[in-house]
Amino acid sequence: MSRRETIGELLVQRGISRRALLKYSAYLATLMALPPTAARAIADALAAARRQSVIWLSFQECTGCTESLTRSFNPTIEDMIFNLISLDYHETLQAVSGAAAEEARLTSMRENKGKYVLVVDGSVSTKDGGVYSTNAGKTNLQVLRETAEHALALISVGTCAAFGGIPHAHPNPTGAVPVSEIITDKPVINISGCPPIPEAMAGTIAYLVTFGKLPDLDHLNRPKSFFGDTIHDRCYRRPFYDKGLFAKSFDDEGARRGWCLYEVGCKGPVTYNACATLKWNGGVSFPIQSGHGCLGCSEPNFWDKGGFYRPLSTSTGSPAAVIGGAAAAGVGIGVASALLVRRRKSDAAKEPHS
Amino acid sequence: MNLLAFARGPALTVALAVFVFGVAWRLLSLLLLPWARDLAVARATAPPALVGAVKGFVRHLWPPRPLARGALIVTVNGYVFHLGLAVIVFGLAQHILFLRGLFGVHWPNLPSGVISAVAVVTLASLFVALGRRLTNPVLKLISTSNDYFSWFVTMLPVATGLIAVSHLWAPYETLLAVHMLSVSLLLVWLPFGKLMHAFLVFLTRAETGIVYSRRGAEI
Numbered sequence A: 001m002s003r004r005e006t007i008g009e010l011l012v013q014r015g016i017s018r019r020a021l022l023k024y025s026a027y028l029a030t031l032m033a034l035p036p037t038a039a040r041a042i043a044d045a046l047a048a049a050r051r052q053s054v055i056w057l058s059f060q061e062c063t064g065c066t067e068s069l070t071r072s073f074n075p076t077i078e079d080m081i082f083n084l085i086s087l088d089y090h091e092t093l094q095a096v097s098g099a100a101a102e103e104a105r106l107t108s109m110r111e112n113k114g115k116y117v118l119v120v121d122g123s124v125s126t127k128d129g130g131v132y133s134t135n136a137g138k139t140n141l142q143v144l145r146e147t148a149e150h151a152l153a154l155i156s157v158g159t160c161a162a163f164g165g166i167p168h169a170h171p172n173p174t175g176a177v178p179v180s181e182i183i184t185d186k187p188v189i190n191i192s193g194c195p196p197i198p199e200a201m202a203g204t205i206a207y208l209v210t211f212g213k214l215p216d217l218d219h220l221n222r223p224k225s226f227f228g229d230t231i232h233d234r235c236y237r238r239p240f241y242d243k244g245l246f247a248k249s250f251d252d253e254g255a256r257r258g259w260c261l262y263e264v265g266c267k268g269p270v271t272y273n274a275c276a277t278l279k280w281n282g283g284v285s286f287p288i289q290s291g292h293g294c295l296g297c298s299e300p301n302f303w304d305k306g307g308f309y310r311p312l313s314t315s316t317g318s319p320a321a322v323i324g325g326a327a328a329a330g331v332g333i334g335v336a337s338a339l340l341v342r343r344r345k346s347d348a349a350k351e352p353h354s
Numbered sequence B: 001m002n003l004l005a006f007a008r009g010p011a012l013t014v015a016l017a018v019f020v021f022g023v024a025w026r027l028l029s030l031l032l033l034p035w036a037r038d039l040a041v042a043r044a045t046a047p048p049a050l051v052g053a054v055k056g057f058v059r060h061l062w063p064p065r066p067l068a069r070g071a072l073i074v075t076v077n078g079y080v081f082h083l084g085l086a087v088i089v090f091g092l093a094q095h096i097l098f099l100r101g102l103f104g105v106h107w108p109n110l111p112s113g114v115i116s117a118v119a120v121v122t123l124a125s126l127f128v129a130l131g132r133r134l135t136n137p138v139l140k141l142i143s144t145s146n147d148y149f150s151w152f153v154t155m156l157p158v159a160t161g162l163i164a165v166s167h168l169w170a171p172y173e174t175l176l177a178v179h180m181l182s183v184s185l186l187l188v189w190l191p192f193g194k195l196m197h198a199f200l201v202f203l204t205r206a207e208t209g210i211v212y213s214r215r216g217a218e219i
């Protein structure tokens, strides 16, 4: 393989001007909440950097994350990503297939040993040795271990790779686990969401390439610049929440007036993601703006949190049986203790008085 | 399972079960005790038992005149936090949703700002009650750990709820979980401590009303 060109060289080859790169860097700086002065530094760093070799593995997933990235409304995002990285292996996007595709992965791993970034979408099946999801005769588990061994860092894209996601939902028939549960000796950045916001994927990858280090991460290893606030913190319906004005259904007067969706199950208060600020489809809208509560898709176990339409302040158990049982037990013991006292009393009455 | 999932799921279920168990047990074991027959002949003017019971209850809503002056602050303060608690529990939208989940019935909510204001007053009132308990020599003498713990588990949900709606100090999911756990603690303790007066107050005052009305006394 020839020497990997710098990003600057590649942009020149593709006829992309420095001005465009600067504009793009400014956009990145804003996305990552960096000071505006960082834009020039980013542009310079990017121009001089070699394109980051990336291997992208897809496990138990629906391809929604790849769709989100490649169909992002804002074409500069995907362009920029593909200018910044050398995507050496991606099952959905690559043209080659079969043995040639596997060879591409192995070659990239050999040539960029210790330097490539491994991106994973989808959860990893572990039950019965991981037989429920295989590719080219190998289980996902094997491929992940093998490919992660010499990776620089890993990025789990989407809630399935980050937290197990839908395959991990009860009863989890395939024993699905997140990537971070298998690979524990390398940094794993989680960019959760179902799917994740394209800007969050793009911004994080760009940060890695530009600065050569991990961005600031939260306790779930998500980049703080995208997952630092809850949806609720930034929701434009928040004033209604604060006043206690809630839509009671999806087509009542409150819903038409744009009141808060807490009562119809919004999980915005406990969901960390950038939907309310970056929004979707190039900033057109986001679920709450379209009238539906947040599902909490960027949080662990979002599928098993008691129902999308059940308000956050309600109990998630279905306690009828337990409580019924407890009531019966209470009645039983109450009656028994009263009867005991009655018996003692009548026994005492029968005893001869001294 | 994170803290919030634990609080919303198993913790609340267990707490509700213990609550229902405890209340059923204590009420039945009391109500089914052998009743001592009042052998004295009732006064000719004595009202029927039910009327005596209701009258007794109503009369006890306020201290009798000779005592009212001295007990004014205590009485008013008692009303403030009892009514405050009721307004908070039954007026906040989030609470109505919780109750709707359990009983299927619901009603309109009060504005959240009103509830927060009521909660601040309630909290202050609870601290006044504690202050009195700690400073009044007689009250201090007859107070046991049961009283202090009952006060604590009542105060805790108010304080944590207020912090949760204000989004102070910790992420909301943690605040909400802590609030729900504090409510679970209250539910678990209620039937076994002095808070059981929430149910027993009706029995004791009705019984007192009946006993004294038979004797023609108005106490």
Ligand code: SF4
Pocket (backbone or CB within 6 Å): A231, A232, A233, A235, A236, A237, A238, A239, A241, A259, A260, A261, A262, A266, A267, A268, A269, A288, A293, A294
């Ligand atoms: S719609 Fe959801 S995120 Fe927005 S204010 Fe209401 S509860 Fe919060």
Ligand code: SF4
Pocket (backbone or CB within 6 Å): A193, A194, A231, A271, A272, A273, A275, A286, A287, A288, A293, A294, A295, A296, A297, A298
């Ligand atoms: S609004 Fe909530 S459920 Fe919807 S995409 Fe954003 S984080 Fe996911």
